[in-house]
Amino acid sequence: MLRVIVNRIGSIAVVMLLVALMVFSLIHMAPGDPAAIIAGDNATSEQIASIRDRLGLGNPLPLQFLNWIFAASRGDLGVSIFSGVPVFGLICERLEPTLSLTLITIVIALMIAVTAGVLAAANAGSWIDRAVMALSILGFSAPIFVVGYVLIYVFAIQLKWLPVQGYASLSAGILDWLRHLVLPALSLGLAYVALIARITRTAMLDVLAEDYIRTAKAKGVSPDGILIKHALRNAGIPIVTVVGIGVALLIGGVVITESVFNIPGVGRLVVDAISKRDYPIIQGVTLVFSGVYVLINLMVDLSYGLIDPRIGRR
Amino acid sequence: MSALDAGAATSVRRSSTGRFIKRNPMLVLGILLLAIILMSAIFAPWLVGDPSAMMPNRRLLPAGLGYPLGTDPLGRDVFARTIYGARVSLTVGICVATISVLIGLALGLIAGYLRRADAPLMRIMDALMSIPAIMLAIALVALTQASVVTVIAAIAIPEIPRVVRLVRAVVFSVREQPFVQAAIAGGAKTPRVIIRHIMPSTLAPLIVQASYICASAILIEAALSFLGAGTPPSVPTWGNMIASNRLYLAKAPWTIFGPGLELALTVLAINLIGDGLRDHLDPRLSRRM
Numbered sequence: 001m002l003r004v005i006v007n008r009i010g011s012i013a014v015v016m017l018l019v020a021l022m023v024f025s026l027i028h029m030a031p032g033d034p035a036a037i038i039a040g041d042n043a044t045s046e047q048i049a050s051i052r053d054r055l056g057l058g059n060p061l062p063l064q065f066l067n068w069i070f071a072a073s074r075g076d077l078g079v080s081i082f083s084g085v086p087v088f089g090l091i092c093e094r095l096e097p098t099l100s101l102t103l104i105t106i107v108i109a110l111m112i113a114v115t116a117g118v119l120a121a122a123n124a125g126s127w128i129d130r131a132v133m134a135l136s137i138l139g140f141s142a143p144i145f146v147v148g149y150v151l152i153y154v155f156a157i158q159l160k161w162l163p164v165q166g167y168a169s170l171s172a173g174i175l176d177w178l179r180h181l182v183l184p185a186l187s188l189g190l191a192y193v194a195l196i197a198r199i200t201r202t203a204m205l206d207v208l209a210e211d212y213i214r215t216a217k218a219k220g221v222s223p224d225g226i227l228i229k230h231a232l233r234n235a236g237i238p239i240v241t242v243v244g245i246g247v248a249l250l251i252g253g254v255v256i257t258e259s260v261f262n263i264p265g266v267g268r269l270v271v272d273a274i275s276k277r278d279y280p281i282i283q284g285v286t287l288v289f290s291g292v293y294v295l296i297n298l299m300v301d302l303s304y305g306l307i308d309p310r311i312g313r314r
Numbered sequence: 315m316s317a318l319d320a321g322a323a324t325s326v327r328r329s330s331t332g333r334f335i336k337r338n339p340m341l342v343l344g345i346l347l348l349a350i351i352l353m354s355a356i357f358a359p360w361l362v363g364d365p366s367a368m369m370p371n372r373r374l375l376p377a378g379l380g381y382p383l384g385t386d387p388l389g390r391d392v393f394a395r396t397i398y399g400a401r402v403s404l405t406v407g408i409c410v411a412t413i414s415v416l417i418g419l420a421l422g423l424i425a426g427y428l429r430r431a432d433a434p435l436m437r438i439m440d441a442l443m444s445i446p447a448i449m450l451a452i453a454l455v456a457l458t459q460a461s462v463v464t465v466i467a468a469i470a471i472p473e474i475p476r477v478v479r480l481v482r483a484v485v486f487s488v489r490e491q492p493f494v495q496a497a498i499a500g501g502a503k504t505p506r507v508i509i510r511h512i513m514p515s516t517l518a519p520l521i522v523q524a525s526y527i528c529a530s531a532i533l534i535e536a537a538l539s540f541l542g543a544g545t546p547p548s549v550p551t552w553g554n555m556i557a558s559n560r561l562y563l564a565k566a567p568w569t570i571f572g573p574g575l576e577l578a579l580t581v582l583a584i585n586l587i588g589d590g591l592r593d594h595l596d597p598r599l600s601r602r603m
Contacts, residue, residue, distance in 0.1 A: 011437075014437055015437060015440045015441050015444060016441075016444075018437060018438060018440075018441035019441045019444050019445060021441075022441060022442065022445065023445065023453075026450075026453045026454065026457065027457060029454070029457070034457065037457055037458075137582065137585055137586065137589065138582065140529075140581075140585055141529070141578055141581040141582035141585050142578050142581075143533055143536055143537070143574065143577055143578060143581070144537070145536075145537070145540050145553075145556060145574075146556070146570075146571075146574030146575075146577060146578055149556070149560070149563055149567075149570050149571070149574065150571065150574070152563065153563060153564075153567050153571075157563065157564050248443075248446050248447070251446045251449070252446040252447055252448035252449065252537075253448075255448055255449070255452070255537075255541065256448070256537050256540065256541065259540070259541060260560075270449070270452060271541050271542070273456075274452060274456050274541060274542055274543045275542055277456060279456065279457070282449075282452060282453050282456055283453065285449070286445060286446075286449045286450070286452075286453050289445075289446050289449055290444045290445045290446070290449070293444050293445075293446065294444050297444075
């Protein structure tokens with residue numbers, strides 16, 4: 001098991017280094033002088049020179065990359081061109097809303113998706129199964145921001161049950177915090193629910209066809225017991241894998257959701273940076289988001305041993 | 315040929331079409347829906363008025379006669395803009411699907427067949443997959459002048475790894491098959507083995523994958539436009555319409571729901587086609603997914 005972990009971490013390090021190289025080279029892939037592009041159309045040559053200086057764009061490329069990656073590994077992601085504040089600090093300030101939103105979304109999505117997937121597989125071919133599959137296609141097709149505005153219109157503007165927009169910090173009370181996160185989590189989670197429900201159904205159907213399920217039935221285990229204890233446990237690996245891969249959907253979706261619901265999180269930081277061409281922010285957040293994705297999928301890989309003890313022994 | 319024979323032939327053809335519709339209702343529904351959207355986008359100038367004409371005395375008109383979706387805050391016809399909006403979306407969707415499939419196919423064949431290229435290429439693809447598609451697209455678009463071409467490139471790049479993985483998996487499963495081994499033993503050169511004997515097996519899964527990429531590209535384009543990182547605001551797209559009308563949600567909801575609905579229907583149509591094709595091309599898999 002230890003060797004597996006060490007191997008995985010080794011290949012993760014390679015992937016992470018490549019990610020860093022790509023995020024770094026984004027700025028040099030654009031045609032023309034990156035400093036001039038960042039400075040905008042009306043910049044003077046002094047402004048362009050100062051940006052080039054601040055980003056170290058005058059140095060040879062390999063040196064720039066080494067400087068950047070050593071700084072990044074110490075948590076120094078450069079400073080915002082617009083405000084002059086360190087990017088790392090800006091990200092940390094805005095971490096709470098983004099983490100709250102993604103965690104609530106994952107919890108709600110898992111509850112809905114696994115239940116729907118298990119019900120669909122247990123009643124394969126019935127109307128429940130067809131309804132779950134039809135809803136999952138709709139879930140894949142509905143854009144986050146459209147769903148978001150429909151939810152705001154119905155539940156906040158017309159019914160006035162929930163706040164229209166904004167974020168309430170957890171320190172101000174858990175109920176208000178939840179009330180502000182319900183609609184964003186539902187919009188963000190829709191595609192994620194669709195993805196997990198589909199894979200849960202497929203994995204359950206595979207497991208339910210196994211011999212040991214027939215054995216369990218024959219020895220008189222209750223149908224619910226078979227579903228939960230025998231089938232769901234053994235369908236765990238594909239489900240957990242997709243939960244990890246699907247985090248990419250959530251991370252991308254956070255940017256849109258925070259913009260729709262006016263949540264002051266890391267996603268909004270990026271959106272605000274687009275119009276200001278604040279490139280260090282875009283670069284820093286892209287690197288952090290990619291790192292989170294890689295780490296979550298490493299955790300998913302390592303959890304295989306917990307779900308299925310045979311994997312650890314191999 | 316007698317009249318009787320001709321009649322029998324038509325009825326056979328009709329019943330086989332009927333059977334096709336009955337066996338693939340979702341595929342047919344998706345194709346119909348997409349055909350309507352595609353036609354309305356192509357023939358937009360003959361169907362609706364000028365999408366950019368501003369009528370200052372007709373701002374935020376409610377939906378009604380003459381303006382099925384009302385007018386926006388600048389007094390523009392929302393229905394006309396929605397119909398025109400399909401042009402950018404469909405162009406981006408089709409171009410992204412074509413480009414990423416072609417590049418992904420080439421890289422996937424190389425990775426799958428040339429063992430030495432496999433590991434480095436796949437690590438690069440792993441890294442590319444680790445960067446969330448929207449973030450990569452935002453970063454690329456923010457650095458270049460916004461245009462349809464940069465948007466297409468920015469969306470196509472993050473889609474490539476998915477195609478590479480798929481093609482590589484197919485190559486792995488075909489590589490050791492007797493017909494490929496026979497071709498190699500018969501003295502066929504590597505490019506010929508890859509193109510003539512291996513590539514045809516990738517076609518069916520690639521068509522299905524292309525439709526999913528097209529759907530996802532349309533969603534990402536709309537998101538980029540919505541976030542202000544897409545095509546210039548002068549071109550009507552569903553994303554930038556929703557973004558510019560968002561402040562009027564309570565007063566004029568159809569200026570947002572109209573383009574939103576057509577966006578959702580377009581993506582739904584393409585996803586239905588993808589699912590339908592997958593079921594039709596690979597019935598073994600379809601019973602499970």
